[in-house]
Amino acid sequence: MRNVAVVGIGETAFGEHWEKSLRALAVEAGIAAIRDANIEGADIEAMYIGNMSAGKFIGQEHLAALAVDQAGLVGIPSSRLEAACASGSLAFRQACLAVASGEYDIVIAAGAEKMTDLQTEDVTTTLMGAGDQEWEGWLGMTFPGLYALMARRHMYEYNTTREQMALFSVNGHKNAALNPKAQFPFEITVEDVLNSPLVADPLRLLDCSPVSDGAAAVIIASEDVAKRFENPIWLIGSGQATDNLALHDRKSLTSLRATKIAAKRAYEQAGIAPEKIDVAEVHDCFSINGLVALEDLGFCERGKSGKFVEDGNIERGAAVSINTSGGLKAKGHPVGATGISQIIEIVKQLRGECGKRQVPAEFGLTHNVGGTGATVVVNIFGKELKER
Amino acid sequence: MVHRSSVPMHWRLYESRYNLVGNKCLVCGEFFYPSKIVCPNCRRRGILKRVVFSGKGKIYSYTIIRNAPRGFEKYAPYVVAIIELDEGPRVMGWIVDSKISDIKIGQRVSVVFRKIYEDGKEGLIHYGFKFRVIDENNQLRD
Ligand SMILES: [Zn+2]
Numbered sequence: 306m307r308n309v310a311v312v313g314i315g316e317t318a319f320g321e322h323w324e325k326s327l328r329a330l331a332v333e334a335g336i337a338a339i340r341d342a343n344i345e346g347a348d349i350e351a352m353y354i355g356n357m358s359a360g361k362f363i364g365q366e367h368l369a370a371l372a373v374d375q376a377g378l379v380g381i382p383s384s385r386l387e388a389a390c391a392s393g394s395l396a397f398r399q400a401c402l403a404v405a406s407g408e409y410d411i412v413i414a415a416g417a418e419k420m421t422d423l424q425t426e427d428v429t430t431t432l433m434g435a436g437d438q439e440w441e442g443w444l445g446m447t448f449p450g451l452y453a454l455m456a457r458r459h460m461y462e463y464n465t466t467r468e469q470m471a472l473f474s475v476n477g478h479k480n481a482a483l484n485p486k487a488q489f490p491f492e493i494t495v496e497d498v499l500n501s502p503l504v505a506d507p508l509r510l511l512d513c514s515p516v517s518d519g520a521a522a523v524i525i526a527s528e529d530v531a532k533r534f535e536n537p538i539w540l541i542g543s544g545q546a547t548d549n550l551a552l553h554d555r556k557s558l559t560s561l562r563a564t565k566i567a568a569k570r571a572y573e574q575a576g577i578a579p580e581k582i583d584v585a586e587v588h589d590c591f592s593i594n595g596l597v598a599l600e601d602l603g604f605c606e607r608g609k610s611g612k613f614v615e616d617g618n619i620e621r622g623a624a625v626s627i628n629t630s631g632g633l634k635a636k637g638h639p640v641g642a643t644g645i646s647q648i649i650e651i652v653k654q655l656r657g658e659c660g661k662r663q664v665p666a667e668f669g670l671t672h673n674v675g676g677t678g679a680t681v682v683v684n685i686f687g688k689e690l691k692e693r
Numbered sequence: 694m695v696h697r698s699s700v701p702m703h704w705r706l707y708e709s710r711y712n713l714v715g716n717k718c719l720v721c722g723e724f725f726y727p728s729k730i731v732c733p734n735c736r737r738r739g740i741l742k743r744v745v746f747s748g749k750g751k752i753y754s755y756t757i758i759r760n761a762p763r764g765f766e767k768y769a770p771y772v773v774a775i776i777e778l779d780e781g782p783r784v785m786g787w788i789v790d791s792k793i794s795d796i797k798i799g800q801r802v803s804v805v806f807r808k809i810y811e812d813g814k815e816g817l818i819h820y821g822f823k824f825r826v827i828d829e830n831n832q833l834r835d
């Protein structure tokens with residue numbers, strides 16, 4: 306397999322874009338990525354787009370064709386990938402594998418979601434499609450509810466506190482305040498989290514990522530082609546794994562098995578240990594999932610994530626800078642776009658383009674979760690090409 | 694939601710949801726609820742046999758749903774838990790007819806047959822299992 310690099314990035318702001326359609330958002334992100342790479346649309350040989358549920362959010366399927374159509378790229382192969390909130394990362398991985406295989410030299414991987422056209426109850430119902438409809442969805446379970454079951458168990462098994470979970474959201478907001486693309490660019494306090502309304506006990510509103518619209522896109526190139534670009538950021542390790550779909554079928558509620566498998570693969574490929582990661586975007590759809598990710602990715606010991614966060618280890622420039630973009634909580638979570646958006650933040654950090662939220666970084670990691678962990682993708686990026 | 698109104702979709706699951714029917718692999722001995730189509734341990738070499746579960750177990754984790762999805766708004770807040778059945782498998786269900794102070798991890802519960810939701814005024818009424826708190830002797834609390 307050939308090495309691949311990200312040579313162009315582009316995304317919309319995340320938020321409530323009542324004035325923009327899904328197609329408009331996707332094209333905006335795609336054009337921004339093409340402009341950033343300084344290539345022509347005609348250079349793109351294939352498209353991969355991640356999207357969770359346009360069919361339910363806006364009644365639109367066949368998104369892969371729609372995206373090339375609206376972008377003026379009719380003719381090239383285009384594929385839509387779906388794995389709930391990990392859809393964007395699946396699109397990215399498929400794009401990378403296609404380039405690595407030798408089939409293409411330059412492709413675009415995108416992610417897009419338009420969530421705010423539905424009422425909240427219908428958004429909740431649609432997102433529940435990521436769980437098991439016959440045994441979770443049918444009885445009125447929700448995604449905050451599923452993660453609340455994990456949070457309650459983590460508190461029970463490891464004495465993790467409500468305050469420690471809240472600190473994860475506080476960290477995200479602190480970073481989002483420096484990110485003009487973020488949905489919530491302002492700081493919050495632990496008290497704000499603990500006083501926000503209960504959504505699914507013990508989780509409160511400010512533990513939960515929002516309903517968002519947004520799109521993100523990256524241009525991927527093969528090694529020979531990428532070397533002609535100014536600042537290629539290399540994909541040096543990548544893993545994807547699965548677990549049981551229904552939460553109640555899992556052996557553990559306090560660890561995502563798929564994260565561990567995907568991370569092991571990615572670290573092995575990259576030839577580095579977790580301690581070498583300077584900056585990481587982890588999937589904090591709910592604050593508890595951010596904590597669990599820190600453990601499963603090897604940044605801290607199992608059961609110790611609460612203390613790890615409390616001691617300041619995830620702040621910018623600390624042991625590992627976590628969610629410098631603001632994360633899903635504060636940057637926003639247009640589900641299909643999230644995986645690509647995480648990659649964009651890491652590319653910007655490695656390029657040194659993050660302005661006030663820039664941290665010193667040689668290696669960066671993205672962690673994208675579908676559902677309650679039934680799909681997980683972990684990618685590791687580096688500034689230098691790893692010799693094979 | 695259109696799919697909720699489908700009669701066959703729910704009819705297929707009646708036995709399993711009304712009577713807590715799952716299965717067990719005679720090769721590896723593991724119990725499954727809901728029924729597995731293929732034993733995940735033995736795959737094609739597994740032999741799956743129908744099993745009626747006792748409906749007794751204990752709370753593994755629980756939450757209180759306050760922001761309900763479409764169709765469940767009028768029931769919120771309601772308690773949903775993962776129950777570890779005595780036979781081994783874990784299942785998701787509501788906890789009803791119990792004092793909130795009795796609902797905690799490790800608490801014994803027993804299955805009850807209840808309405809789950811109504812599909813609007815003219816749609817199906819769905820039934821299935823929920824759980825309620827019992828004491829260590831499997832007796833109902835006052
Ligand atoms: Zn078996």
